[in-house]
Amino acid sequence: MKALDGIRVLDLTRALAGPFCTLMLGDYGADVIKIEIPGTGDDTRQWGPPFIGEESAYFLSINRNKRSLTLNFKEEKAREIFLKLVEDSDVVVENFTPGVMSRFGLDYETVKKSNPNIVYCSISGFGQNGPYQSRPAYDQIMQGISGLMSITGHPEGEPEKIGIAVTDIGAGMWAAFAVMSALYRREQDGEGQYIDISMLDAQVAWLTYQAGYYFAYDRPPQRLGKAHPTLVPYQAFMGQDGKYFNVAVGSDRLWDRFCQAVKREDLKDNPDYASNGVRVENRATLSPLLQEHFLTRPADEWVADLQANNVPAGPINDLADVFSDPQVLHREMLLEIPHPTLESVKQTGLPIKFSRTPGGLDQHPPLLGEHNHSILHDLGYSDAEIEDMVVKSVI
Structure with a gap:
């Protein structure tokens, strides 16, 4: 028994922010169906080097505990399949540019007609409204706009970005928290809702005490390199x-x-x-x-x-030190999972340790479209109908 057993998530995300959100949900038991573009899939399937065999190391790092279904939303049949899945799902997560889901005819108001209780979470760079809503956003752009790079680096040096895509990951974590909050509220009053997550909002919220210093002094805090602004040494x-x-x-x-x-x-x-x-x-x-x-x-x-x-x-530590550290190993933060083409792949472990409902690594990062037949069979489609979908580029 896992904490999120019985929760189904339809994951229309790619790159990092959205997949990190659904990774968190999948790790603790949610049935995550990762819906990808036929033929290419999630952008990160091609991000490399490094590759492990034919698989992108980037993709492998954030897509375990998910099943892959390919759908071409340019085809009416694909949209029909998606809405059929919605009927028996709890959560939709997407991170397209604002307006794209409406053009597909799969925006919140439309999806809600198929399932009024759905929790629908949109993740974007700047949110669903405001003067920047249509701008494209990648992590480095957001680290700059959010002020993070202005407080990172040596005082006499250039602004520096954090060594991981922290605005993406932060937005994904906020999204997972928001989804769980909405599911809890739904348990109380029976209603789903729409969630709007902005990478910029997420990072500004993380400024915390640095924002506090700005509010106190009315001047931007400066880069201090390896030092802390208010504690010495x-x-x-x-x-x-x-x-x-x-x-x-x-x-x-x-x-x-x-x-x-x-x-x-x-x-x-x-x-x-x-x-x-x-x-x-x-x-x-x-x-x-x-x-x-x-x-x-x-x-x-x-x-x-x-x-x-x-x-x-x-x-x-460098990462060789980290993944040989006795505390990291004791806490099972380095794990390995079987994979159909790579024998096995190493994964970071699960940071939340539940006493009654622990998470786990139950499914390898999926091959593109690996679960097309099983998911579509569960929806009632026959082998002949599925093969017809392949021929017509629906899946």
Whole structure:
């Protein structure tokens, strides 16, 4: 038994934001039917290198626990099939440019006629209204527009993007949360609803304390590289061996422990550094002083001493380090799943650990159209009818 057993999701998404949303739902038991364009499918099936065999590593990373059905919405028969699926489904998720679903005749108001209780979630770059609604959007564009790149990078350097497509993934997470909220509300009052998720809205909501600093000072916060804007020392330092490590002194109590751990108790009661407020004011002198001190020993030795004194500290791992880390492995955040053409594929694990209804990796990332026959048979179509659909480019 999984938390979302019995929930069916019709997934008309591609790229990352939408597929990440439906990945989250599928991991915890929802029956996700991924509806793709015949012949090509999700854009990310072609995104590479790298490829594993003939499969895009990108696609494989975000499309497990889904079944693939191909439908050509230019054909009336395909739209008929979709609306037939809607009758027995709970959720529709799509991330086309606003207006595209209306042109297909599959917008919320139309779909709701087939199932008044449907939860219909649209994910787009800028939302379903406003002056930017028709603009195309990819993650890097959104990281810039949302202000994220203005606060990421070295103070004297160029703006930098985050190393993953965080605005896509963030929008997908907001969408999954929204879908679950709407399903809960439907349980209370019996009504579905429409959900409008914007990548820009999602990222602006994530600005949190950086937005708070802007509201407080009425000036944009600046890039601080590896440092924190309001806590010092709370940043990365380099050890003698050229490796970097992080230190997070989040309170004056931790500052006392930090000074003891790094054998610089002379700093603890120094009036220029005795409290976080003055440490922030004197960041320009304290950070270089500490960096010079940390160049006297290798990074791992500093981390060990800091952790021994209960000071938050840790190495800056690359992904080879991450996926061999004993804590990551213990928490089953590296998994493997059988695949029909690749024998097996590695996957990141499930981050939510339920005590009664755990999720799981039950289905490999699907081949394009892999489940056409089984899904259409369940809808009552015969083998002859399905073959006719193939001939007429419906599926």
